[in-house]
Amino acid sequence: MARTHHPSSDTSRLAVETRRLTRVYKTRRELTTALQDVDLEVGEGELFGVLGPNGAGKTTLIKILVTLLLPTSGQAFVDGLDVVTDYKRLRSRIGMVSGGEQAGYGILKVREQLWMFSQFYGMDSTAARKRIDELLERLGLSDAANKQITGLSSGMRQKMNLVRGLMTDPRVLFLDEPTVALDVSAARDVRSEVRRWMREDPTRTVILTTHYMQEADELCDRVAIVNRGRIVAEGTPRALKQSVDDDVIVDLQLDPGTPVLDRLRAIEGVGAASVREEDGVDRFSLMLADDGVLPRVMTTVEGAGRHVSGLVRRQPTLEDAFVKLVGRSMTEEEA
Amino acid sequence: MSTAQHVQHSPLRIFLKTIAARAYPRVMAANRQKTWVFFDMAFPMVGALAMVLVYQGLHAPRQYLGFVVMGGAMLAFWQNVLWSMAAQFSWDRGNGTLELYVISPTTFEGVLLGMALGSMFTVTLRAGAILLLGSLLFGITYTAAGTLPAIGVFLLTLAALYCLGMLLASLFLFYGREAWHLSNAMQEPINFLSGLYFPVNALGAYVGGAASLVPMTLGLDAMRQLLLPGTPVFIPAGTEALLVAVQIPVFAVLAGISLRYMEIRARRDGKLVTRWE
Ligand SMILES: Nc1ncnc2c1ncn2[C@@H]1O[C@H](COP(=O)(O)OP(=O)(O)OP(=O)(O)O)[C@@H](O)[C@H]1O
Ligand SMILES: [Mg+2]
Numbered sequence: 001m002a003r004t005h006h007p008s009s010d011t012s013r014l015a016v017e018t019r020r021l022t023r024v025y026k027t028r029r030e031l032t033t034a035l036q037d038v039d040l041e042v043g044e045g046e047l048f049g050v051l052g053p054n055g056a057g058k059t060t061l062i063k064i065l066v067t068l069l070l071p072t073s074g075q076a077f078v079d080g081l082d083v084v085t086d087y088k089r090l091r092s093r094i095g096m097v098s099g100g101e102q103a104g105y106g107i108l109k110v111r112e113q114l115w116m117f118s119q120f121y122g123m124d125s126t127a128a129r130k131r132i133d134e135l136l137e138r139l140g141l142s143d144a145a146n147k148q149i150t151g152l153s154s155g156m157r158q159k160m161n162l163v164r165g166l167m168t169d170p171r172v173l174f175l176d177e178p179t180v181a182l183d184v185s186a187a188r189d190v191r192s193e194v195r196r197w198m199r200e201d202p203t204r205t206v207i208l209t210t211h212y213m214q215e216a217d218e219l220c221d222r223v224a225i226v227n228r229g230r231i232v233a234e235g236t237p238r239a240l241k242q243s244v245d246d247d248v249i250v251d252l253q254l255d256p257g258t259p260v261l262d263r264l265r266a267i268e269g270v271g272a273a274s275v276r277e278e279d280g281v282d283r284f285s286l287m288l289a290d291d292g293v294l295p296r297v298m299t300t301v302e303g304a305g306r307h308v309s310g311l312v313r314r315q316p317t318l319e320d321a322f323v324k325l326v327g328r329s330m331t332e333e334e335a
Numbered sequence: 336m337s338t339a340q341h342v343q344h345s346p347l348r349i350f351l352k353t354i355a356a357r358a359y360p361r362v363m364a365a366n367r368q369k370t371w372v373f374f375d376m377a378f379p380m381v382g383a384l385a386m387v388l389v390y391q392g393l394h395a396p397r398q399y400l401g402f403v404v405m406g407g408a409m410l411a412f413w414q415n416v417l418w419s420m421a422a423q424f425s426w427d428r429g430n431g432t433l434e435l436y437v438i439s440p441t442t443f444e445g446v447l448l449g450m451a452l453g454s455m456f457t458v459t460l461r462a463g464a465i466l467l468l469g470s471l472l473f474g475i476t477y478t479a480a481g482t483l484p485a486i487g488v489f490l491l492t493l494a495a496l497y498c499l500g501m502l503l504a505s506l507f508l509f510y511g512r513e514a515w516h517l518s519n520a521m522q523e524p525i526n527f528l529s530g531l532y533f534p535v536n537a538l539g540a541y542v543g544g545a546a547s548l549v550p551m552t553l554g555l556d557a558m559r560q561l562l563l564p565g566t567p568v569f570i571p572a573g574t575e576a577l578l579v580a581v582q583i584p585v586f587a588v589l590a591g592i593s594l595r596y597m598e599i600r601a602r603r604d605g606k607l608v609t610r611w612e
Contacts (some may be wrong), residue, residue, distance in 0.1 A: 025605060066438045070602045092343050093439040101609075103431035103527055105360040107367055112359065119356030120441040122344030148367075 005088070014077070015172045015205035016042040016065060021074035023060050023229075034060040036229040037074070042222075045202050049220030050209040051322065053330050057229040058209035059098075065207070066096045079171045092121060095170035097161045099180035106150035110141065110160050112178045113149055114167060121168045128167065135163040139193055155186045162190055166197050174206040179215060191219050206211050213319040223318070227326045242320040247271055247322055248291055251302070252284040253310030260304045267300060269293035272320075274329035279308060287324055349611075353441040357449025383407025383465050387473055398587050401477070401563040404469030408462040412493060415458045416500035417510050417518050420450050424507035425515065431609040433508075443594045447504055451497050481561030488561065488572070491579045492554025498586035499550060505593035509601045550582045 021038040024031055031200045042048045050058050063069040065078050067087040076083045081090040111132060118128035136145050139159045144152060152160065158178070165173055166294045175194070179187040198204050210216055216223050217237045224234040233240060254260070264273045266285065271287040288294060301308060322328050386402045427433040436446050469475065507514045547553050557575035559566045570578075601607045 036559050059529055068434055068437055068602065068607050070599075088440075090345075091438055094438065096434070096438055098431070101431045105364075105432075107364045108360050112363070116356040116359055117435065117439070120349070120436065120439040120446075122440070124347040125352075162608040202541055 008181055014041055014046050014080070015044045015046065015289040016040060016048070016076075016078050016207060018065075019074055020062075020075045021061070021064065021076050022072050023057075023064060023069065024072045033229050034095065035064075037072075038229075038231055040224060040231065040234075042205060042207060043106040044205055045198070045208045047198060047208065047219060048220045048225055049216040049223040050207065051211065051213070051216045051223050051318075052209075052226035053211060053252065053326070053328075054284070055228075058226060059176055060229075061226070062096065062176050062209060064172075065172075066094055066174055067091060093171040094174065095165040095168055095172075096174040096176065097165035097178055098175075099158060099177035099182075099256070100154070101161055102157075103161070104149060107148065109146050109148055110136070110152070111145045114160065117164050120165055123168065131167050132163060135166055135193075135313075136160075138196070139163060139189055142155045154183055158182060159186065162193065166193070169201075169204075172205045172207065175206060177209055177211070179210070179212065187215070189333070191215065195219070213317065213330065214320065225322055225325055232325045233321070237318055240318055241316045244287065244316040244320045244324050247316070247320075247324070248288040249314055249316050250286050250288065250292070250294070251310070251314055252286060252308065252314050254282045254284065254301065255309050256280065256282065257306040258304050260301060260306060263300050263304065264297065267293065267296050269296065272323045272327065274323050276329070276331065285323070285329075287320060346442075347396030349441050350445045353445030354449040354452060354559045357446050359449075361450065361453025362456065365454075380407075380461075380465050380468065383410070383469060383471070387469060391473070398563045398565045401470075401475045402559060402566075404466060404473070404475060405559060405562070406555060407469065408466040409492075409551055411458050411462040411465065412496060413551055414516075414522075415451075415454055416496050417503070418523060419454050420447060420497070420500040421503035421507055422515065422518055423450055424504055425511060428507075428511070428607070428609060433607060434609055437598070437607050442597070443508075444501065444506070444591065447501050448460075448497075451500065475563075477562045478564055484572075485558045485561040487581065488554055488557045490578045491576060491583065492550050492558075495550030495554070495579050495582040495586060498583055498590055501590035502586055502593055505590060505597045508594070508597040509604070509606050511606075547578070550579050550586075554579050554580075 018038050018040040021035055021040070022033070023035040036324075038057075038061065042059050050061060059202055060069065064071050065083060067083050067090060070084060076255070078090055079093050081093075083090060104117070108116065111129070114132045114136075115125065115128055118132070119125070123131075134144065136142050139162065141156060141159055141163070144160075147156075148156070149160075158181075162175075162178060165175070178194070179190050182190065187194060194206060194208075196205060208220065220237060222234070222236050223240060224231050225240070226232070233243070235243075243252050261273060261275050261284070264270055264284065269289040270293060271286060273286050275282050275284045275325050279282070286295070286297065298308070319329065354409065373505075383403065383406075386407065387400055390399050390403055424433060427436065436443065470477075503518065510517075553570070553575040554565075556569055557572040557579070560568060560572040560575075569575075598607075
């Protein structure tokens with residue numbers, strides 16, 4: 001198997017490796033293929049992002065890697081250990097935190113709950129308490145340390161959960177949408193703490209799922225874009241953005257009127273188009289093969305009787321790369 | 336670049352620490368939510384005492400009142416096994432805690448023993464209250480000489496009962512609602528069959544023998560023989576104690592096998608995963 005990203009690495013240097021990993025869910029009514037033939041290699045010390053729309057299979061991937069779910073076929077290794085056959089040894093080396101999770105016992109105080117979980121890893125009590133206080137302090141939660149969990153805000157709770165993931169010093173930490181529903185400053189705290197924690201020991205690895213483009217762009221060393229159970233692209237955020245470098249990206253603002261998205265998409269030379277509504281105006285993002293396509297776009301817009309209130313050409317973002325690869329924006333529902 | 340060696344603690348250390356840690360929230364709950372005194376103590380007590388009154392009304396033989404009181408005390412432990420131990424995994428799955436148990440290096444056995452130990456204080460208090468109050472109210476007399484052996488039998492019974500609880504808990508790893516139904520279904524017939532409220536030999540050899548699979552049946556019968564004069568003998572107390580002692584490793588081994596097996600099945604079918612929707 002070719003290891004293009006880490007030419008010098010052997011298996012033990014890879015934090016995560018999957019080979020044709022596939023997972024099918026069976027429910028009474030139907031079969032859902034949540035992951036299909038996923039090949040992934042994440043090097044030790046990487047902060048690796050898994051980016052994808054709802055239902056893409058991100059959580060399924062994480063749950064297989066943390067030994068909660070068996071693959072239907074294919075293989076997966078974490079820290080060099082097979083998640084199917086060597087799961088017992090693996091468990092002391094991993095951690096998982098999911099955004100919005102409610103695990104634990106509400107009757108306990110923050111510090112007590114964290115201590116409880118540390119014991120399931122055999123940590124020395126005194127060392128665990130010290131570590132917990134240190135991490136709580138870093139995340140600005142010191143004041144809440146003696147608060148009962150039922151009284152926490154959801155943001156505080158999410159930060160507490162992150163402390164739980166960090167305190168056992170896992171070799172590979174899995175974060176499933178760790179900043180979902182957090183306000184801007186709390187999300188920033190979480191991201192910077194993850195980064196800092198990784199710097200403490202450069203062999204630590206983090207796999208993070210998100211559907212925030214900007215988070216993936218700013219935070220991750222490398223990103224895989226997942227859609228409908230398949231990896232459709234993989235690379236550094238910069239490389240992914242470069243894949244749309246040849247395109248002309250314009251943001252077009254239109255006052256309300258008849259829908260034009262489909263008409264825009266039908267124009268020759270329009271690679272991808274997406275729209276979101278903001279403050280009563282429609283903000284279109286268009287990917288054009290070259291400048292020559294723009295007049296045709298304007299003709300179409302005017303033909304539909306829509307009034308242009310703004311037009312700018314801008315630098316490509318990860319979102320643009322995503323739209324180009326997946327054919328729709330992250331928030332747009334599948335047709 | 337330094338490759339940090341990951342510390343891997345010994346399974347025994349993790350096991351013991353898990354027991355203490357999982358017992359902790361139970362103990363704290365008893366301290367912080369005083370309402371349990373009422374719900375855990377008053378209601379079951381009323382139930383047991385009502386049964387005594389019925390027997391009294393029926394002019395049942397005097398030692399039957401003792402049976403009921405002892406049965407009521409034992410019932411506290413059985414309910415704890417069914418609802419606070421076996422069924423707890425179902426709650427834990429609902430809020431994502433089960434996932435965290437599974438992915439940590441600990442074992443279900445440690446977690447379950449912790450739960451059991453954590454509620455031991457409140458359950459013992461409840462059982463003790465029923466025993467004391469019932470005995471005083473209805474003037475039940477016990478054979479003093481039987482006390483020590485009865486305590487021995489009680490401890491054996493308790494161990495066997497909690498091992499059975501682990502076996503039941505394994506079902507909750509895989510089954511959701513279905514396991515609830517099973518626990519529900521097991522509650523009443525077992526209360527009845529295990530002779531909580533009357534001597535087992537009233538059931539006859541076959542039904543009594545089948546009921547003996549629940550450790551409480553034999554244990555309770557042995558304790559009654561030891562403590563209440565004039566108890567009809569189903570099987571001699573010594574033999575019963577021995578049988579209960581044998582049930583301990585049998586249930587423990589079965590529980591271990593079943594926990595492993597159910598975990599793998601549940602991983603295959605996605606039953607350990609909590610879905611947030
Ligand atoms: N336990 C399950 N049983 C049946 N189907 C499931 C189960 N879990 C997930 N799925 C299905 O598998 C697919 C992938 O789901 P998954 O949760 O992995 O996606 P995701 O990328 O994490 O989505 P989201 O962004 O909404 O969290 C979806 O179609 C989902 O409905
Ligand atoms: Mg998800």
